[in-house]
Amino acid sequence: MEAILLTGHGGFEQLEYRTDVPVPTPRPDEVLIRVAAAGVNNTDINTRTAWYSKSVAVGTNSGGADGFATAEGGDASWSGTPMAFPRIQGADACGRIVAVGDNVEASRIGERVLVRNMLRSYVNYRPYKCWTFGSECDGGFAQFAVAPSRETYAVRCDWSDAELASIPCAYSTAENMLHRAGVGEETVVVTGASGGVGSAAVQLARRRGARVIAIASAAKAQEILALGAEQVIDRNADLLQELGHGSVDVVLDIVGGAGWPPLMDILRRGGRYAVAGAIAGPIAEIDLRTLYLKDLTLFGCTFQDDAVFENLVSYIETGAIRPVVAKTYPLKDIVAAQKDFLAKTHVGKLVLLPSQETIG
Structure with missing residues (x-):
């Protein structure tokens, strides 16, 4: 078959x-799936480049093309x-x-x-364990x-394959943040x-009112x-000047970096950060006085309760959400897709389309 093999970090x-x-x-x-579409995500690039290593202390894009030598x-x-x-x-x-394996109808x-992108079956559904x-x-x-x-x-909807393939990683990440923080x-x-997660979070937060x-x-x-979104603030703007201290209930963050400290300041007392x-x-860098004097709650969000993906399927089937697909590519053009992903000139998702012809 046609496939992209990751042969090592770099x-x-x-x-x-x-x-x-x-x-x-x-x-x-298990089941065998003929893949119609597969979305491009940060986690694919982060794994390829070894960005998850604690020896890396810079943003993801700085090593997106060549990896991280350190x-x-x-x-x-x-x-x-270690990866295999x-x-x-x-x-x-x-x-x-x-096709299906034994024990599957x-x-x-x-x-x-x-x-579901965060698989629990292989680790016997242990809490906070997943592949x-x-x-x-x-x-x-x-x-x-x-x-x-x-x-x-199984998902019943009239979406294109590319739209449906935009959901698992980005939308479950966003829904998990909302779920953990109890957003209403x-x-x-x-x-x-x-981006994929950010645009999903906008839609999913709005769905919750x-x-x-x-x-x-x-x-x-x-x-x-x-x-x-009700308001869009430029990423280079002064958040405190734009919003003021203690002005928001929840922050959903996928960016981090040097712009992180003001996110704690704009949260109200008792606010939540995911x-x-x-x-x-x-x-x-965090001023711990801000954390405890404002009674803030911080959520790190990776592991997902079963309800997260089940919610997404229901949102799809009821028409509550619809992803934005910025562009599609043949599977063989994965490098072009990842270069465009790293350029961040698009809104929404980039999606790869494997050939539907029989190969080999």
Whole structure:
């Protein structure tokens, strides 16, 4: 089959397009999916470049093309354990079930499905334990992929394959932040609002009745307002000047970096901060007096309760959300897609489309 193999940590040269990769065989309790579309995500690039290593202290883009020379492979995956190579990445996968393993009803063949990107089956549903599809096991950057039947969800909607493939990683990350922080009808700030997770967070927060203030480049303001934001603040603006101390209830952050401290200042007393990324840099300075004197709550958001992905499927099927697909690419053009992803000139998701022809 056609697939992209990640052969090691580093630059784009570690992505190898092949047409002779064996089609995987589903094991008991697994299904085989013919992949129709697979989204591009930060986690794919972060894993390739070894950005997750604690030896890296800068933003993700600085090593996006060439990797990080200082990174140590022993802690370079999101889970802090060494990666196994070669690996087929791709945290997002939309497609149709074409075969099933033992213990799975054959009636599932033909279902149009999404794979939950944070897989719990392989770790026996232990709290705070999970595998990422495309990291601890092979993922969606291929014509075919296997996944646990229990975590492969039939989805009924009229969306395109590219739209459906935009959901798993970005939208579950955003929904998880909202779920952890218990967001309701209150004022929410979303950083990095033009990207996949950020644009998802805008829509999902608005769905909960929140008043959304988005932070992004001014050039993308109209597109973000169309997603449901009430206000867009330029990412280079002075947040305290724009919003004032204690003006918001919740901050949803995927940016981090040097712009982090004001996020604590704009939170009201008893406010909540949820983080699921640090594209501008993982190192931030906090005044602990701000944290305890304002009774703030901070949430680190990776592990997802089962309800998170189940919620997303229901939102899709009821028409409560709709992703923005900025561009699609043939699977073989993954390097071009990742270069565009790193350039961040788009709003929404970039999606890879594996060939639907039989190869090999």
